[in-house]
Amino acid sequence: MADEALFQFLHSEIIQYVNSAESGESENGRCVSKLESMGFRVGQGLIERFTKDTPRFKDELDVMKFICKDFWTSVFKKQIDNLRTNHQGIYVLQDNKFHLLTQLSAGKQYLEHAPKFLAFTCGLVRGALSNLGVKSIVTAEVSVMPACKFQVMIQKM
C-alpha cells in the first residue's frame, strides 16, 4: 500500500510540475510528450531489472503477455484485464480500473485531463518494449473512468 501511494503521489506531482513548467502555446501537447519521454526512460530501466532472470521470450505475443502480467503487476499491483490483438501488430490492453486514474472523479468533467494521466504510462510501455527489442507506438484512450485502453502498434523494422 505504501509503495502504491508513493508512486501515485509522485506521479501527480510530476504531472502538476511538468504542466506548469511547459506553459506556452502548445502547452498540453508538450506536457504530454515530456511525461511520455520520462515514462520511456523509466520503462527501459524497469524492464532491465524485471527480466534479469527471465528466460528468453518466444515471440512478440509472449513479450506482450509478460507486459500485461508481470510488468503490470509490479508497477500497478494488478494485471491487465483484457489483451486483444489483430495478429498484425496491433495489441489492445484494457485495464478496467487503471491505478493512476482512480483518484480522478469518475464523471465526465475530467475526461479532458485524462491524457496527462496516461502519458507517463504510454511511455513506460513503449520503453519496456523498446528494451525487449520491440519498437512500438503506444497510445491510450479513456471512455469511462477509471477504465482505459492502451493501444500498442508494433513498428516493423
Added chain:
Amino acid sequence: MADEALFQFLHSEIIQYVNSAESGESENGRCVSKLESMGFRVGQGLIERFTKDTPRFKDELDVMKFICKDFWTSVFKKQIDNLRTNHQGIYVLQDNKFHLLTQLSAGKQYLEHAPKFLAFTCGLVRGALSNLGVKSIVTAEVSVMPACKFQVMIQKM
C-alpha cells in the same frame, strides 16, 4: 524490489527534468527548492495514509521515532540507522546507506550533486512532520556517499 526501482527511476527523472526546466541564474537553488516542495506535498499525503490506524503519538520524540522506523521503512526499505537529539528541538537522522544515493558513485567527484538527490527527501520529512503537527526545517548533508545525515530543527509555535 520492483517498487524500489520504480521510485528510484522516477526520482532520477524528476531531478533531471526539474534541473533542466529551472535553468537560469540561481538555477541550482531553484531546482533544489522545487524538489523540496514536491517532497513536502508527497510527505503530507503519505503520512496521512500511514498513520490512518496509528494510535496518537505521545510526544515529539515519539513522532520522530515513527519517522525513523515506520515511515523510513515504507519509503526506503530500511530504518534510519541512528537518531540523535539534543532534547532542545534538534534531531539528527543518520542513514548509513541512503537509498537515493546508492546509484551515485561513492567517490568525491559527485558530492556537489548530492543536494539535488536529497532535496526531495528533506521535503518528504518536513511534509510528514507538518501533517503530524510538527513544524520544522529539514536540511541534509553528505560527507561520504552513500551515508547521509538529515537534520531536523523543530520550529516552536
